[in-house]
Amino acid sequence: MKKTPPAVLEQVAGNGLLSRRHLLGVGLAGLGTAATTAAFGADAGAVFEIPGWSKQPGPGSSGYGAPSSHAGNLQRQAGAPNPLYPGGGASRSPLQHLQGTITPNSLHFERHHAGIPAIDPAQHKLVINGLVRQPLVFNYEDLLAYPMVSKIYFLECSGNSGSLFGNNAAAGSVQSLHGLVSCAEWTGIRLSTLLEEAGVQADARWVSAVGADAASMGRSVPLTKAMDDVLLALYQNGEPIRPEQGYPMRLFVPGWEGNISVKWLTQLKLTSEPSQFRDETSKYTDTMRDRRSQQFTFPMGAKSVITSPSGQMALTRKGLYQVTGIAWSGNGSIRRVEVSADGGRSWADAEIESHQSEKALARFRIPWQWTGADAVLLSRATDSTGAVQPSRAAILEERGNLAQYHYHGIQSWGIDAAGAVSNVYV
Amino acid sequence: MYKLSVRTFFGACALLTASLLLQSATAQSVGLGIPVTEAQLQAFDLIVGPDGSDLPEGSGSPLQGKIIYEARCQACHGLNGEGTIDNTTLAGGDIHSETTPVKTVGSFWPHATTLFDFIRRAMPADAPKSLSNNEVYQVVAYVLYLNGIINQYAVLNKDTLLTIEMPNKDGFMDQSQIQ
Numbered sequence: 001m002k003k004t005p006p007a008v009l010e011q012v013a014g015n016g017l018l019s020r021r022h023l024l025g026v027g028l029a030g031l032g033t034a035a036t037t038a039a040f041g042a043d044a045g046a047v048f049e050i051p052g053w054s055k056q057p058g059p060g061s062s063g064y065g066a067p068s069s070h071a072g073n074l075q076r077q078a079g080a081p082n083p084l085y086p087g088g089g090a091s092r093s094p095l096q097h098l099q100g101t102i103t104p105n106s107l108h109f110e111r112h113h114a115g116i117p118a119i120d121p122a123q124h125k126l127v128i129n130g131l132v133r134q135p136l137v138f139n140y141e142d143l144l145a146y147p148m149v150s151k152i153y154f155l156e157c158s159g160n161s162g163s164l165f166g167n168n169a170a171a172g173s174v175q176s177l178h179g180l181v182s183c184a185e186w187t188g189i190r191l192s193t194l195l196e197e198a199g200v201q202a203d204a205r206w207v208s209a210v211g212a213d214a215a216s217m218g219r220s221v222p223l224t225k226a227m228d229d230v231l232l233a234l235y236q237n238g239e240p241i242r243p244e245q246g247y248p249m250r251l252f253v254p255g256w257e258g259n260i261s262v263k264w265l266t267q268l269k270l271t272s273e274p275s276q277f278r279d280e281t282s283k284y285t286d287t288m289r290d291r292r293s294q295q296f297t298f299p300m301g302a303k304s305v306i307t308s309p310s311g312q313m314a315l316t317r318k319g320l321y322q323v324t325g326i327a328w329s330g331n332g333s334i335r336r337v338e339v340s341a342d343g344g345r346s347w348a349d350a351e352i353e354s355h356q357s358e359k360a361l362a363r364f365r366i367p368w369q370w371t372g373a374d375a376v377l378l379s380r381a382t383d384s385t386g387a388v389q390p391s392r393a394a395i396l397e398e399r400g401n402l403a404q405y406h407y408h409g410i411q412s413w414g415i416d417a418a419g420a421v422s423n424v425y426v
Numbered sequence: 427m428y429k430l431s432v433r434t435f436f437g438a439c440a441l442l443t444a445s446l447l448l449q450s451a452t453a454q455s456v457g458l459g460i461p462v463t464e465a466q467l468q469a470f471d472l473i474v475g476p477d478g479s480d481l482p483e484g485s486g487s488p489l490q491g492k493i494i495y496e497a498r499c500q501a502c503h504g505l506n507g508e509g510t511i512d513n514t515t516l517a518g519g520d521i522h523s524e525t526t527p528v529k530t531v532g533s534f535w536p537h538a539t540t541l542f543d544f545i546r547r548a549m550p551a552d553a554p555k556s557l558s559n560n561e562v563y564q565v566v567a568y569v570l571y572l573n574g575i576i577n578q579y580a581v582l583n584k585d586t587l588l589t590i591e592m593p594n595k596d597g598f599m600d601q602s603q604i605q
Contacts, residue, residue, distance in 0.1 A: 084502045084511060086552055114554065128459070129467055136459030146456050197455040205604060208473050214554045216472060216547035222604045267471065274602075275475040276537045278544035282529065285598065291521045293534075296602035402526060 009369070013348035015341035016369040020351040023322075023365055072097045076107055077175050087115020087214070090157065092179025095307045095326065101354060101361040102152070103182035105237050110244045111157050111180065113279070114215035117264055121248040124212065126194075126232070130269035133199025140248050143234065146189045151231070151254070152356040154328045156181040156300045158257035158284055158405040164392060165401050169425045174310035177423060178411065181328070183361035186252050187235035192227045195268070200227075204270040208277075209251050212266040219260045220274035221253060225298075229254050232265065255330030255359040256298040257406070259284050286403035294403075299330035301408035302389045304337050304364065304381035315419030318372045323350070324365045329383035333357030336382040337364040343376035343412070343426045344391075350379070357384075375415040376426055392425060474543040481542065481584035484559035488578045491568025494561050498550045507531075507572040517572040521594055532573030536598050538590040541566050563587075 010019035067074050076091035090111040093103055103109075121140040129135040160180035163170045170177065195207070200223065207226045210218040221230065233241060233252040241247045246263030253261045259279055274280065274296070285293040304327035309315060323341075327334040334357060338347040354362035364379065381389040390398075392409035414424035464471075474480050495503075504510050507517030507530070519528030527533060531541060546562045548554050557565065567582045575590060576582075 082511075084514065084551065088551075114548065114551065127462065127467060127470065129462070129464060129471060134459075135462045135464060135467065137462050138459050142458035145458060193455065194459070197457060197459050208475075210473065210547075214548070216554070218473065218543075218547070222602055224604070267473075269471065269473055271473075271475060273475060273477065275473050275543070276540050278540055278548070281537065281540050281598070282535055282544075287521070287527070287529075288599075291527065291597065293598050294601050295598040296600055296604075298602065 013340060013342070014346040015373070015375050016371055017323075017339060017341045017346075017348045018367040018369060020349065020366060022367045023351050074107060076110065077179065078110075087112055090159075090180060092175050093182045095174045095179055095181075095305070096310050096313065098307070099324070099363070101183050101326070101363050102237065103184055105184070105239065105242050105245070108182040108184060108236070108242070108245060109155075109157065109180045111159075111258065112213070112244070113217045114213050116243050117213045118243070119212060119248060119264060124248055125266060126249065127267045128194060128198040128270070129267070130208070130271050131201040131204035132195075132270050133201065136194075136198045138194065143189060143232070143249070146193060148187055148189055148234070149231070150185055150187040150235075151229075152183065152185045152360045153252065153254045154181060154183040154300075154359060154361045155252075155258045155261060156303075156328070156330075158259060158297070158300065161303075161305075161407040161409075161411075162404050164407050164409060164411075165396070165403060167401070169423045171311075172423055173312040174305060174307050174411075177311060178305045180258070181326070181361075183326075183328075184237050186231060186233040187238075188231040188233035188249070188252065191230040191232055191251070191268075194232060195226060195270070198270075200270060203272050206271045206274050208267075208269040208271055208275040209260075209262040209265060210267040210269070211246070211250075211262045212264040217259075217262060217279060218275060218277040219262055219280055220271070220277065220296075221251070221260060222298075223270070225253065225256070253298075255300060257284065257300060257330075260298065284405055286399065286405050288403070289400040291402075297406055300328070301406065302329040302331070302334070302381045302383040302385075302387045303327065303408035304334075304379040304389055305411045306339070306377055306379050306413055309377065309415065309421045310413055311421055311423045313421045315370055315415060315421070317419075318370055321368050321370055322365055323368045323377060324363065325379050326361045327352070327364055327379070327381040328359070328361050329381065329385075329387065330359060331387065332359070332384035334362040334381055335384050335386075337362070338380045338382075339364070339366045339368075340378040340380075341368055341375050344378050344410075347380065370415070370419075372417060372419075374417060376424060377413045377415065378410050378426070380410050472543070472547045474539050474546070476537045476539050478539055478584060478588040481539070481587060482559045483584065484563050485581050485583035486560055486562070486564030486567050487581050488564075488567045488571035488576065491564035491566070491571070494557070494565050495568045498553075498557070499565065502551065507569065516569055521597060530573065531569055532575060532593060534594050534597070536592055536595045538566070538570065538575075538587055538592055541569060542587060545569075 078091035126138040157180035231252040250263040287293045306325035337350045350364035350366040395409045509515030519530040519533035
């Protein structure tokens with residue numbers, strides 16, 4: 001075999017972080033040799049043969065596709081059902097197995113307050129009432145005739161990453177710790193189109209949105225936001241919204257805490273004050289040190305997390321790795337993601353890739369050479385407003401640890417000499 | 427005065443323009459929404475906001491509520507609202523406690539109307555919307571009684587519910603920047 005020349009690598013930060021330009025392959029030849037040899041066996045002289053699947057026809061096409069059985073554990077992760085809370089709970093996206101920025105519909109995170117209603121769209125109604133010129137009801141089939149837009153947006157539960165408020169670093173994967181975030185292309189009708197048809201009265205300030213689930217989950221949305229970029233979403237990644245995401249229709253409130261994007265939407269009531277629903281008073285509020293609680297904390301802060309290497313993974317060899325992860329901000333786009341391999345002593349800029357940056361996931365990547373020594377990998381996002389993702393310590397300093405929601409601190413993944421990756425506090 | 431009248435003139439022009447724009451927007455809308463009346467929506471619209479204007483007729487006392495509570499709520503929320511597992515504690519707690527506060531209706535919820543709204547739309551968890559409006563008033567009364575907010579003889583209805591001051595009513599900071 002042809003011997004590759006020694007690589008000339010540009011170190012950009014401590015403990016093995018390499019320049020983004022190496023993502024293009026520049027200078028990396030040879031670094032993967034150890035891995036390649038391991039994968040194909042030590043015998044470099046192995047004779048290649050035609051594999052069995054190339055010698056007989058496979059099954060034909062299918063009505064609705066499924067992932068390869070070899071494609072890893074592509075499953076959402078849910079807690080055990082609680083008999084006192086029928087249908088309640090959440091499931092988390094397997095971020096460690098995903099690449100790019102779009103979450104497949106089957107893997108989009110879920111959060112239900114009383115299970116998934118089995119809605120017949122022909123029987124479903126969307127009512128607009130309250131402070132409007134004319135209360136209206138819309139049928140599903142009629143709504144399909146309205147002008148629609150398609151936008152790529154992340155959705156994050158405000159309880160995502162909440163265990164990081166805890167005093168001890170919880171054992172877990174990026175899925176179990178941060179998997180309440182997903183990103184999809186949502187297609188639907190601008191809510192302003194429907195509200196204008198009903199005629200918004202001058203004293204209306206809020207829109208109370210109610211779902212058709214057994215909890216009739218309700219949230220109050222400021223009218224300014226409702227008239228800005230909120231959608232009545234009907235499609236998710238091209239197909240009708242999945243039942244667990246609100247079929248046949250959901251509110252989609254870009255960039256804001258997930259709970260306000262009310263699923264199975266059945267009512268929009270224009271009001272002068274917020275309705276003070278249970279899920280915007282008792283829940284989804286953050287109690288500060290002085291025991292007052294922040295309410296209506298809507299946009300999700302600038303945030304990033306490394307998805308690989310990440311918690312409960314194991315590095316099986318020394319050498320080159322692609323550190324990659326996702327970054328997002330409810331206030332705009334991701335302008336910068338920095339990565340550290342030495343616990344925050346030095347940082348380097350990662351390459352950012354995004355199809356549509358506003359309120360959508362961005363993918364970042366940076367090459368890293370693991371020497372086999374202890375390392376702590378961090379990522380830090382900066383958004384288009386200039387907001388920099390804070391450290392965990394800064395969040396605790398500002399908010400104390402009584403808050404449960406809206407955690408967007410820097411995640412630290414510790415890597416020990418054996419290559420085991422775990423959640424650590426630095 | 428002159429300046430004021432000019433401003434008024436421009437103001438009137440702006441209003442006229444806005445109303446013309448609104449009319450043209452309305453004219454261009456698809457217009458497939460079907461007109462309904464609020465009366466048609468009376469059983470459908472369950473929202474009870476903090477001004478209480480949408481509270482229904484009916485009434486209930488803690489003593490009446492105890493019967494409903496023991497039959498429909500106690501299995502999850504405990505005999506006296508002490509709860510059975512996480513997030514089922516209804517009574518007690520102190521938001522100002524030295525340790526992590528137990529958040530309950532009494533220690534945390536800022537509006538009594540939220541209690542009516544939530545119980546009517548979502549409780550009991552195994553059979554939401556199975557309580558009559560009278561029964562909702564009764565259970566609301568009992569939960570407030572368990573929290574020491576009303577006495578056992580109080581009667582709640584659409585007027586008296588609005589007079590209740592929740593202990594933590596000033597405990598929230600609105601981050602929405604709307605008001």
